[in-house]
Amino acid sequence: MTESGRDDARLVPSAAAAWAATALGLHAGWQVALGLAAIAALCAAATLVPIRRGRFRAGAAPLLAALVVAAGFSAAVALRVWAVETHPLAGAAARDGWATLAVEPTEDPKRLGDSGFGGDQVLVPARVHRADLGAGRYTGGGAVVVFAPAEEWAELLPGQRVTLRGRLAESGGADLTVAVVRADGPPRSVQAPSRVQQWAGRIRERLASASGAVLPPTAAGLLPGLVVGDTSRLPDDVRESFRVAGLTHLTAVSGANVSIVLGAVLLAVRGLGLGPRTGAALAAVALVAFVVVVRPSPSVLRAAAMGAIGLLALVTSRRRNGLPALAATVGVLLVAAPELATDAGFALSVAATAGLVLVAPLWVTRLRARGWPRAAAEVFAVSAAAFVVTAPIVAALSGTVSVVAIAANVLVAPVLPPLTVLGTTVAAVSAVSPAVAELLARGTAPMLWWILEVAARATALPLAEVPVPAGVSGAVAVVGGLVAARYLLRLRRGRPAGAPTVMSGGRGTIDR
Numbered sequence: 001m002t003e004s005g006r007d008d009a010r011l012v013p014s015a016a017a018a019w020a021a022t023a024l025g026l027h028a029g030w031q032v033a034l035g036l037a038a039i040a041a042l043c044a045a046a047t048l049v050p051i052r053r054g055r056f057r058a059g060a061a062p063l064l065a066a067l068v069v070a071a072g073f074s075a076a077v078a079l080r081v082w083a084v085e086t087h088p089l090a091g092a093a094a095r096d097g098w099a100t101l102a103v104e105p106t107e108d109p110k111r112l113g114d115s116g117f118g119g120d121q122v123l124v125p126a127r128v129h130r131a132d133l134g135a136g137r138y139t140g141g142g143a144v145v146v147f148a149p150a151e152e153w154a155e156l157l158p159g160q161r162v163t164l165r166g167r168l169a170e171s172g173g174a175d176l177t178v179a180v181v182r183a184d185g186p187p188r189s190v191q192a193p194s195r196v197q198q199w200a201g202r203i204r205e206r207l208a209s210a211s212g213a214v215l216p217p218t219a220a221g222l223l224p225g226l227v228v229g230d231t232s233r234l235p236d237d238v239r240e241s242f243r244v245a246g247l248t249h250l251t252a253v254s255g256a257n258v259s260i261v262l263g264a265v266l267l268a269v270r271g272l273g274l275g276p277r278t279g280a281a282l283a284a285v286a287l288v289a290f291v292v293v294v295r296p297s298p299s300v301l302r303a304a305a306m307g308a309i310g311l312l313a314l315v316t317s318r319r320r321n322g323l324p325a326l327a328a329t330v331g332v333l334l335v336a337a338p339e340l341a342t343d344a345g346f347a348l349s350v351a352a353t354a355g356l357v358l359v360a361p362l363w364v365t366r367l368r369a370r371g372w373p374r375a376a377a378e379v380f381a382v383s384a385a386a387f388v389v390t391a392p393i394v395a396a397l398s399g400t401v402s403v404v405a406i407a408a409n410v411l412v413a414p415v416l417p418p419l420t421v422l423g424t425t426v427a428a429v430s431a432v433s434p435a436v437a438e439l440l441a442r443g444t445a446p447m448l449w450w451i452l453e454v455a456a457r458a459t460a461l462p463l464a465e466v467p468v469p470a471g472v473s474g475a476v477a478v479v480g481g482l483v484a485a486r487y488l489l490r491l492r493r494g495r496p497a498g499a500p501t502v503m504s505g506g507r508g509t510i511d512r
Contacts, residue, residue, distance in 0.1 A: 011327035022341035025077030037074035120150035152186030206430035225251035246405025322357035399470035
């Protein structure tokens, strides 16, 4: 917060303008985005006149900055959407044409099961390097999504150059994908991945091997999901129990993972008596290594950024650093990956981080004033704050609200930091000594059992989740329910409606 005790929200209008302008451009097209850029530029010019004359100084600077940002981001997204719409592959996709492509996967293949195209399929986000369209050859960039047989494609690593033949189709999504490609079979040629990707793939595989060698099958499938987001070996019934219990975010690379890993590094540095600069450098190295192993996709970069902000909010003595950092990070991420503006995970991650920065510290203070121990207050406040700010979004997306989420998250919270640190250590050690990695993996068994038990028992409870209308009506219903719960709690305590209190809640099923 600022000197007066209020949160420094001066960058928030600019971040909101960047987000709105980018999302509108992706949904409405480059013509609308270009028109918005012109309107925002004109409004910025009109705002600048009274400022120069010494009028409307209060609040004028943030408004001017937001208009300038809106103009810039609108123009940028207009250019990128125009490039997608006029891409040679987009034209061929509109005609349902065929092409021979040289592409580079940007993420690990995602298994889809049997989608009706002759056996199990995988989805592979990729970047185009070259395309032979029959009538001509294209050399350049462009994002595509490849659907291909799992048997021949599932083991590909990001960064491998792959040549394939496939049929093109239009994307239809509000993103920057130029075409969807349905491969006609196995890759025609595959180049070796870079040494960095080979190292990352080897760590992921050895983590899975060490888990499978010493842990029960369900726990062995869960540990890689908790550490590096690899849920390929996680049974479907466990996925469902995690969803109902509001624990799905545990098996996705999230800001919480990043905060725990970086926090462990900083504690180790402090314990060794090293200086702050050395600690910052080692934390940066750990963050880069973590992102490489987990895969530097937009969602992972988002999680890394939000995790770093969350850690900043927890370790700094001044909360005012958190909100400006969050707003600036939103802008930077939208520059690097504009498609995040329409990504539900991005919205949930930003909301959860805002809850951690703005709401959780206040609730920790209030709970401490009521006599709660600090650890218990922090666990409850973080889970409750995450629920309050994300539940409307989750309801709009899924049409459900997890009633047991807060209890489940509070129960598993004590084991998450040691489990994340130990699991990350298993992954790191596996690159040097698989035997030692297996020994360390045995230590994760009790904590994994506890998480699985909490998820199973929470899911088995009556009315573990409540259906609500999907879309805006569901979000409004949840907001109304939260407001009603707030006042009911105050009335039950016999306090005035305006008195401060802490709202109960739980953590939504999100990728934070």
